Amino acid sequence: MNWRDVSHPEGGGSERYVQRIAEGLASAGLRVTLLCAAHGRAPRDETVNGVRIIRRAGRLSIYPRAMAFVRKHKPRLVVDIQNGIPFCSTLVTRAPVTNVVFHVHKEQWPIVFGPVGGRIGWWLESVVAPKVYRRVPYVTISDATGREMAGLGIDAERITLVPVGTEPIVRVATPRSESPRLITLGRLVPHKQVEHSLEILARLSDRWPDLTLSIVGEGWWEESLRAQADRLGVADRVEFTGFLDEKGKHEQLAAAWVFVCPSVKEGWGMVVIEAGGHGVPTVGYHSSGGLQESVVDGVSGVLVDDLDQMTDAVARLLEDDDARRAMGAAAERHAATFEWSASVREFAGVLARSVHGSPRAGVRAGTADLVELLERIQHGVDDPTHTLAVPLESTAADGTGADPALPREPASSGLA
Template sequence: MLSRSTSIDVLFVNWRDVSHPEGGGSERYVHRMAEGLAGAGLTVELFCAAHDRAPAEEMLGGVRIVRRGGRLGVYPRALRHVLRTRPRLVVDVQNGLPFASPLVTRRPVVNLVHHVHREQWPIVFGRVGGAIGWWVESVLAPRIYRRSRYVTVSTATAEELAGLGIDRGRLSLVRNGVEPPLPVTSVRSAAPHLVVLGRLVPHKRVEHAIEVVARLRDRWPDLRLSVVGEGWWDAELRARAVALGVDDVVDFTGHVDEQAKHEELARAWVHLCPSVKEGWGLVVTEAGSHRVPTVGYRSAGGLNESVVDGVTGVLVDDLDGMVEAVDDLLANENRRLAMGKAAARHAASFHWPASVRGFAAALASAVRETRPAVRGSAVPVAVVQDVDRLVGRLDAVVGVEGGLDTDDSGDAERGPAAEGDEHGDQGLHSGTRFHGGRRRSVTVEGVAVIHNTDPLTITSQHA
């Protein structure tokens, strides 16, 4: 199986790419990591599902994109691609279903998980299909990746993965960066304007945003909602707006380009994020970059980190709470503007280059963890040389000599508080440490926590 050298340093396998009609924040994260590694001199490829808006193959940002198969067909085709190309390292992007690359290669495999899909399976596939999907994600996948390093984007997901029995020493946390906001011509709407942005699928619960408008319409007769995005749940959402009598004030924009997306955000007063689950919620920080606070659900996981509750937005427990929070922000201009300013400061603290360095550090750990097994097995010299070469290239991306601080004493990982931050431990971008817990506990100890603000810091490294 492991018989010859390869020209691909890192192969990402994902069911979608950023150009896919259903692409979102997780796909943007993958592209930024891939482009960053390619920009540092590695040969990087992304294998994903085909769609009618992009060619079967292209170069994008220095990354070769290969598109084959559909929603389910991409999985067996990806395994065949791994077998055929024999990359030095594989990054499986698990969106519920695993790609299972460890079954076909002995090279290092890193499993990137944005969030756990426990709540989403029954919503999309029903009780029986959801139970099967959850068994695959919670039982089968951890078994397949039992020797692999995991990367995730939030402490919430890290805790859930630990609850599934993932060895906490194999978990690395690398948060999202944020794109600099595009220059816009739009100004804040004179009338109250809400925005919800993302794929139109059931687990995003855009219905809740529409319900908010319906409940507040009498109090705010000029209130409007922009629904930005597309998906197979579109017709259901439009029907819901009609049923609630608000179809005349809910605008469905469909798919928009980056410029149009930023124009919509710049017009909004408040961003709503009613998702069942978010690994991080990239759109939260995108909205924040336009000084727009977010109202979302506390139970959504990663929103507890992308939203600083009471500072950059408001986290609530249910739909009633969302209606109340939105009403309060619409009525209290000073509070809304203060949160928007804090949200912009919070968003500005996240940087993609530092995220790429953190991601490269996690990949380097995965290669080092695999190297003893490779050296001890009967594999060709060329393969051993490939592994050693990849470690050197990844270390060059990380900048080991000056870019990492592996000291784990005290609160060193937290760094200084944001300028003007009076909230102490509730600051805009405080560090994260995991304490205590045993296997199967939802607390995590010894996770490599990689913050993407400069300077890059790792609280504890298990390589």
């Protein structure tokens, strides 16, 4: 259960992670259903690379809808993707539950929901969720997030790090820009702090009059960002590309000199790896958490503490061609070290342990086949890699119009 999927207009790295893990499990023989919020860019029901996707309800109403779905259909295993707000499936199912947390949202709540809504959100995340999931295993994608979770009272031994894999880098013919070019990529929402990228562009304009900035992504904060570009006098050197397909996104990355990632919080930073795949180093914030692991500080990029330091770091990379190219080459090597197949195996191991560790004997009975399959995936007996090189844009609509309440045969990946 996740609040969004990769096709959602505000989908990002966490949704990509969920889809990749789900595809790997499905390719090895599990029947995998992803329940998420509906939106106008995708049908209510479809199968994508072997994963059945059911889109219902909205941004907040997906939570009670998901609880009702689990209660009605009684899946054998449940994975809750907790993007701040918990799904609380433990309250409606006796099946083993695993909870996935990409990052802790403490700093983001007041930015997105204001002081009152922020306090409610933080209470849900820091007080309610640890109690609701007090007996279940957790998955996270960075040590930094794991440490923050432990600070909320979650037992460290219940937290497993399952790192992000590398998306297949889309090779494009786009050359590096002849003039200095920055890029920021992600959802256009306040906590991504794209204003910092605009400020850096303005501060460095005297030294590099031909410096430009590409802002790739869309979101409800775009008009505010455009207004800020006007106030700073840099609107003529900023390109708001909006949403781009994979080819378009990688063309923008290939043309850039430096990737600027000023986000308040990142669970890991998949976009860093995408930039690194094109030899583009990243400058980001230490405090974002996950960038501490996706960026090798001083080698594949630079991590800083504030906007002044970020401006200085970008300036150094722009003026020192040798240092920038060396970091870009290191970023490309670093990006190649993460494999989705390894992530799927680790995740399957967590799911197997969640069944073994279920305190309800009735749940464990009759699950031998499920545990056996999960352990086969974990140990690489059923290699999930053959579907993981398929671009996420390669979707196959189910087209059957089937009632999601009816049982179905395992979905085919369409790749045999």
